Amino acid sequence: xxxxxxxxxxxxxxxxxxxxxxxxxxxxxxxxxxxxxxxxxxxxxxxxxxxxxxxxxxxxxxxxxxxxxxxxxxxxxxxxxxxxxxxxxxxxxxxxxxxxxxxxxxxxxxxxxxxxxxxxxxxxxxxxxxxxxxxxxxxxxxxxxxxxxxxxxxxxxxxxxxxxxxxxxxxxxxxxxxxxxxxxxxxxxxxxxxxxxxxxxxxxxxxxxxxxxxxxxxxxxxxxxxxxxxxxxxxxxxxxxxxxxxxxxxxx
Numbered sequence: 001x002x003x004x005x006x007x008x009x010x011x012x013x014x015x016x017x018x019x020x021x022x023x024x025x026x027x028x029x030x031x032x033x034x035x036x037x038x039x040x041x042x043x044x045x046x047x048x049x050x051x052x053x054x055x056x057x058x059x060x061x062x063x064x065x066x067x068x069x070x071x072x073x074x075x076x077x078x079x080x081x082x083x084x085x086x087x088x089x090x091x092x093x094x095x096x097x098x099x100x101x102x103x104x105x106x107x108x109x110x111x112x113x114x115x116x117x118x119x120x121x122x123x124x125x126x127x128x129x130x131x132x133x134x135x136x137x138x139x140x141x142x143x144x145x146x147x148x149x150x151x152x153x154x155x156x157x158x159x160x161x162x163x164x165x166x167x168x169x170x171x172x173x174x175x176x177x178x179x180x181x182x183x184x185x186x187x188x189x190x191x192x193x194x195x196x197x198x199x200x201x202x203x204x205x206x207x208x209x210x211x212x213x214x215x216x217x218x219x220x221x222x223x224x225x226x227x228x229x230x231x232x233x234x235x236x237x238x239x240x241x242x243x244x245x246x247x248x249x250x251x252x
Contacts, residue, residue: 006097007167008040010105010115012135014125017118019106022139022153027104029160033182035101035167040091042107102167114166118153119144137162137210149210157184157245161212165204182233184245185212191232191240200240201228202248214248 011019023039030037056069056078068077077094079086088111095103109115109128117128119140129135129148137149139159144150151159164183183204191200203217203226217228232240233247240246 006092006103007101008092008103008105008113009163009166010108010111010113010134011118012107012109012115012128012132013118014123016123017120018153019118022118023104023106025156026159026163029156030102030163033160033164035164036099038095038100038103040095040103040105040108102163116159136166147208149206149208151210158209158211161185162206162210165206165212183212183230183248183250185214185230185248187240187242187244187246188213188215190242191216191234193234193237193239196238198234200232200234202230202232203228204230204248204250212248214246 011023013019020041027037027039056067060067060078060080065080066077068075070076088108092103105113105115109132112134114136115132115134116137116139117132117135119125119127119138121140121142127138127144129138129146135148137151138144138146139151139153141153149162151162161183185202185204191202193200201217202214204212204214206212214230214232215226217226217230228251230248230250233249234240
Protein backbone atom coordinates (compact mmCIF):
# COMPACT_ATOMS: atom_id res chain seq x y z
CA UNK A 1 0.00 0.00 0.00
CA UNK A 2 1.33 3.44 -1.02
CA UNK A 3 1.00 6.07 1.75
CA UNK A 4 -1.59 8.71 0.80
CA UNK A 5 0.69 11.58 1.81
CA UNK A 6 3.09 10.82 -1.02
CA UNK A 7 2.11 13.06 -3.95
CA UNK A 8 2.68 10.98 -7.06
CA UNK A 9 1.03 10.83 -10.46
CA UNK A 10 1.69 8.29 -13.19
CA UNK A 11 1.74 8.49 -16.97
CA UNK A 12 0.83 5.19 -18.61
CA UNK A 13 0.48 4.13 -22.22
CA UNK A 14 1.42 1.51 -24.74
CA UNK A 15 4.98 1.68 -26.07
CA UNK A 16 5.49 4.34 -28.72
CA UNK A 17 2.78 6.71 -27.46
CA UNK A 18 5.24 9.38 -26.31
CA UNK A 19 5.30 9.32 -22.50
CA UNK A 20 8.89 10.53 -22.16
CA UNK A 21 8.47 13.21 -24.83
CA UNK A 22 5.42 14.61 -23.04
CA UNK A 23 7.18 14.64 -19.66
CA UNK A 24 10.22 16.31 -21.21
CA UNK A 25 7.96 19.18 -22.37
CA UNK A 26 5.80 19.28 -19.23
CA UNK A 27 8.50 19.29 -16.55
CA UNK A 28 9.87 22.78 -17.40
CA UNK A 29 6.35 24.25 -17.09
CA UNK A 30 5.90 22.69 -13.65
CA UNK A 31 9.33 23.72 -12.37
CA UNK A 32 8.66 27.32 -13.45
CA UNK A 33 5.58 27.19 -11.18
CA UNK A 34 7.82 26.41 -8.23
CA UNK A 35 7.34 22.64 -8.01
CA UNK A 36 10.19 20.38 -6.90
CA UNK A 37 9.80 17.31 -9.10
CA UNK A 38 11.08 13.76 -9.08
CA UNK A 39 10.69 11.14 -11.81
CA UNK A 40 10.51 7.36 -11.52
CA UNK A 41 10.73 5.63 -14.90
CA UNK A 42 10.22 1.94 -15.59
CA UNK A 43 12.52 0.72 -18.33
CA UNK A 44 13.83 -2.44 -19.97
CA UNK A 45 15.41 -5.05 -17.70
CA UNK A 46 18.85 -4.84 -19.33
CA UNK A 47 19.34 -1.06 -19.18
CA UNK A 48 22.58 0.33 -17.76
CA UNK A 49 23.13 3.99 -16.91
CA UNK A 50 26.83 3.36 -16.34
CA UNK A 51 29.48 3.44 -19.06
CA UNK A 52 32.17 0.85 -19.76
CA UNK A 53 35.59 2.15 -18.79
CA UNK A 54 34.34 4.52 -16.08
CA UNK A 55 35.57 3.92 -12.53
CA UNK A 56 32.10 3.06 -11.21
CA UNK A 57 31.60 0.54 -14.03
CA UNK A 58 34.96 -1.10 -13.31
CA UNK A 59 34.09 -1.43 -9.61
CA UNK A 60 30.78 -3.11 -10.47
CA UNK A 61 32.53 -5.45 -12.87
CA UNK A 62 34.91 -6.31 -10.04
CA UNK A 63 31.94 -7.62 -8.03
CA UNK A 64 30.47 -4.74 -6.00
CA UNK A 65 26.68 -5.05 -5.73
CA UNK A 66 26.15 -1.37 -4.83
CA UNK A 67 28.25 1.52 -6.10
CA UNK A 68 27.61 5.18 -5.30
CA UNK A 69 29.28 7.86 -7.39
CA UNK A 70 29.20 11.31 -5.78
CA UNK A 71 30.36 14.82 -6.65
CA UNK A 72 29.69 18.33 -5.37
CA UNK A 73 26.68 18.61 -7.75
CA UNK A 74 24.98 15.18 -7.72
CA UNK A 75 25.24 11.57 -6.66
CA UNK A 76 23.87 8.28 -7.95
CA UNK A 77 23.54 4.83 -6.38
CA UNK A 78 23.72 1.86 -8.76
CA UNK A 79 22.45 -1.43 -7.35
CA UNK A 80 22.67 -4.88 -8.90
CA UNK A 81 19.38 -6.78 -8.40
CA UNK A 82 19.64 -9.92 -10.57
CA UNK A 83 17.73 -12.04 -8.06
CA UNK A 84 14.49 -9.99 -8.16
CA UNK A 85 13.16 -6.70 -9.50
CA UNK A 86 12.68 -4.21 -6.63
CA UNK A 87 9.07 -3.64 -5.62
CA UNK A 88 7.33 -0.41 -6.57
CA UNK A 89 7.07 0.53 -2.89
CA UNK A 90 10.80 -0.08 -2.35
CA UNK A 91 11.65 2.21 -5.28
CA UNK A 92 9.39 4.95 -3.91
CA UNK A 93 11.14 4.68 -0.54
CA UNK A 94 14.45 5.58 -2.22
CA UNK A 95 13.27 9.14 -2.88
CA UNK A 96 13.82 12.02 -0.47
CA UNK A 97 10.17 13.01 -0.05
CA UNK A 98 11.04 16.00 2.14
CA UNK A 99 12.50 17.63 -0.96
CA UNK A 100 9.69 16.73 -3.40
CA UNK A 101 6.35 18.36 -4.13
CA UNK A 102 5.39 15.81 -6.78
CA UNK A 103 6.79 12.54 -8.12
CA UNK A 104 6.00 11.80 -11.77
CA UNK A 105 5.96 8.09 -12.58
CA UNK A 106 6.42 6.78 -16.11
CA UNK A 107 5.12 3.24 -16.52
CA UNK A 108 4.24 0.81 -13.72
CA UNK A 109 0.71 0.69 -15.15
CA UNK A 110 -0.26 -2.47 -13.23
CA UNK A 111 0.20 -0.80 -9.83
CA UNK A 112 -2.48 1.07 -7.92
CA UNK A 113 -1.87 4.83 -7.79
CA UNK A 114 -3.33 7.84 -9.67
CA UNK A 115 -2.41 7.83 -13.37
CA UNK A 116 -2.99 9.74 -16.58
CA UNK A 117 -3.37 7.63 -19.73
CA UNK A 118 -1.75 8.67 -23.01
CA UNK A 119 -3.43 7.27 -26.12
CA UNK A 120 -2.87 7.51 -29.87
CA UNK A 121 -5.64 5.86 -31.85
CA UNK A 122 -3.32 5.31 -34.85
CA UNK A 123 -1.31 2.74 -32.86
CA UNK A 124 -4.33 0.43 -32.82
CA UNK A 125 -3.97 -0.45 -29.15
CA UNK A 126 -6.93 -0.60 -26.73
CA UNK A 127 -7.65 2.11 -24.21
CA UNK A 128 -6.51 1.35 -20.66
CA UNK A 129 -8.94 3.43 -18.60
CA UNK A 130 -12.03 1.19 -19.02
CA UNK A 131 -10.33 -1.52 -16.95
CA UNK A 132 -8.19 0.68 -14.68
CA UNK A 133 -10.10 2.75 -12.08
CA UNK A 134 -6.85 4.48 -11.04
CA UNK A 135 -6.73 6.47 -14.30
CA UNK A 136 -7.89 10.04 -13.57
CA UNK A 137 -7.49 11.72 -16.98
CA UNK A 138 -6.81 11.01 -20.65
CA UNK A 139 -4.37 12.66 -23.06
CA UNK A 140 -5.14 11.72 -26.66
CA UNK A 141 -4.87 13.03 -30.19
CA UNK A 142 -8.59 12.39 -30.82
CA UNK A 143 -11.64 12.72 -28.53
CA UNK A 144 -12.73 9.50 -26.80
CA UNK A 145 -16.05 8.53 -25.21
CA UNK A 146 -15.38 9.05 -21.50
CA UNK A 147 -16.35 11.31 -18.62
CA UNK A 148 -12.68 11.61 -17.63
CA UNK A 149 -10.99 14.98 -18.17
CA UNK A 150 -9.44 14.90 -21.66
CA UNK A 151 -6.51 16.87 -23.08
CA UNK A 152 -4.73 17.04 -26.40
CA UNK A 153 -0.98 16.32 -26.39
CA UNK A 154 -0.20 19.93 -27.24
CA UNK A 155 -2.35 21.38 -24.41
CA UNK A 156 0.61 21.55 -22.04
CA UNK A 157 -0.59 24.54 -19.99
CA UNK A 158 -3.98 22.88 -19.37
CA UNK A 159 -2.29 19.61 -18.39
CA UNK A 160 0.00 21.50 -16.00
CA UNK A 161 -3.03 23.25 -14.50
CA UNK A 162 -4.71 19.87 -13.95
CA UNK A 163 -1.64 18.43 -12.21
CA UNK A 164 -1.21 21.46 -9.96
CA UNK A 165 -4.89 21.44 -9.00
CA UNK A 166 -4.49 17.85 -7.74
CA UNK A 167 -1.71 18.73 -5.31
CA UNK A 168 -2.56 18.56 -1.59
CA UNK A 169 -3.92 21.86 -0.27
CA UNK A 170 -2.57 21.25 3.24
CA UNK A 171 1.16 21.96 3.12
CA UNK A 172 1.62 22.57 6.85
CA UNK A 173 4.02 19.62 7.16
CA UNK A 174 6.06 20.64 4.09
CA UNK A 175 8.32 23.62 3.44
CA UNK A 176 6.58 26.34 1.38
CA UNK A 177 7.09 26.36 -2.37
CA UNK A 178 9.46 29.01 -3.62
CA UNK A 179 8.26 30.88 -5.58
CA UNK A 180 4.59 30.40 -4.50
CA UNK A 181 2.64 27.95 -6.65
CA UNK A 182 0.64 29.72 -9.35
CA UNK A 183 -1.89 28.37 -11.83
CA UNK A 184 -3.49 29.72 -14.98
CA UNK A 185 -7.27 29.74 -15.38
CA UNK A 186 -9.76 30.99 -17.95
CA UNK A 187 -11.78 34.03 -16.83
CA UNK A 188 -15.49 33.21 -17.20
CA UNK A 189 -16.77 36.71 -16.43
CA UNK A 190 -15.59 40.29 -16.62
CA UNK A 191 -13.81 41.40 -13.45
CA UNK A 192 -13.81 45.17 -13.00
CA UNK A 193 -10.96 46.62 -10.99
CA UNK A 194 -11.54 50.39 -10.87
CA UNK A 195 -9.32 50.83 -7.82
CA UNK A 196 -6.39 49.12 -9.55
CA UNK A 197 -6.00 46.42 -6.90
CA UNK A 198 -3.05 44.04 -7.35
CA UNK A 199 -5.14 41.00 -6.35
CA UNK A 200 -8.83 40.10 -6.58
CA UNK A 201 -10.77 37.34 -4.80
CA UNK A 202 -11.81 34.54 -7.15
CA UNK A 203 -13.62 31.21 -7.23
CA UNK A 204 -11.75 28.41 -9.05
CA UNK A 205 -13.52 25.47 -10.72
CA UNK A 206 -12.96 22.93 -13.53
CA UNK A 207 -15.01 22.15 -16.61
CA UNK A 208 -15.76 18.64 -17.92
CA UNK A 209 -12.42 18.59 -19.78
CA UNK A 210 -10.41 19.38 -16.65
CA UNK A 211 -9.58 22.96 -17.71
CA UNK A 212 -9.39 25.45 -14.84
CA UNK A 213 -11.87 28.33 -14.82
CA UNK A 214 -12.20 31.32 -12.53
CA UNK A 215 -14.87 33.91 -11.81
CA UNK A 216 -15.15 36.80 -9.34
CA UNK A 217 -15.90 35.75 -5.79
CA UNK A 218 -16.85 37.27 -2.48
CA UNK A 219 -16.60 35.88 1.02
CA UNK A 220 -19.08 38.54 2.16
CA UNK A 221 -22.02 37.78 -0.15
CA UNK A 222 -22.25 33.98 -0.34
CA UNK A 223 -25.85 34.13 -1.52
CA UNK A 224 -24.89 36.16 -4.58
CA UNK A 225 -21.39 34.94 -5.42
CA UNK A 226 -19.36 31.80 -4.65
CA UNK A 227 -16.92 32.13 -1.79
CA UNK A 228 -13.30 32.85 -2.63
CA UNK A 229 -10.96 29.86 -2.91
CA UNK A 230 -8.19 31.62 -4.85
CA UNK A 231 -6.57 35.00 -5.45
CA UNK A 232 -6.46 36.43 -8.97
CA UNK A 233 -3.23 38.27 -9.63
CA UNK A 234 -4.04 41.40 -11.60
CA UNK A 235 -1.17 43.82 -12.26
CA UNK A 236 -3.18 46.93 -11.34
CA UNK A 237 -5.27 46.89 -14.54
CA UNK A 238 -8.75 48.35 -14.69
CA UNK A 239 -10.46 45.06 -15.65
CA UNK A 240 -10.09 41.43 -16.71
CA UNK A 241 -12.14 40.49 -19.77
CA UNK A 242 -14.04 37.19 -20.30
CA UNK A 243 -11.96 34.50 -22.02
CA UNK A 244 -8.64 35.88 -20.75
CA UNK A 245 -6.15 33.49 -19.15
CA UNK A 246 -5.23 34.87 -15.73
CA UNK A 247 -2.70 33.89 -13.11
CA UNK A 248 -4.09 32.72 -9.76
CA UNK A 249 -2.89 31.50 -6.36
CA UNK A 250 -4.85 29.01 -4.25
CA UNK A 251 -5.99 30.09 -0.82
CA UNK A 252 -5.05 27.82 2.12
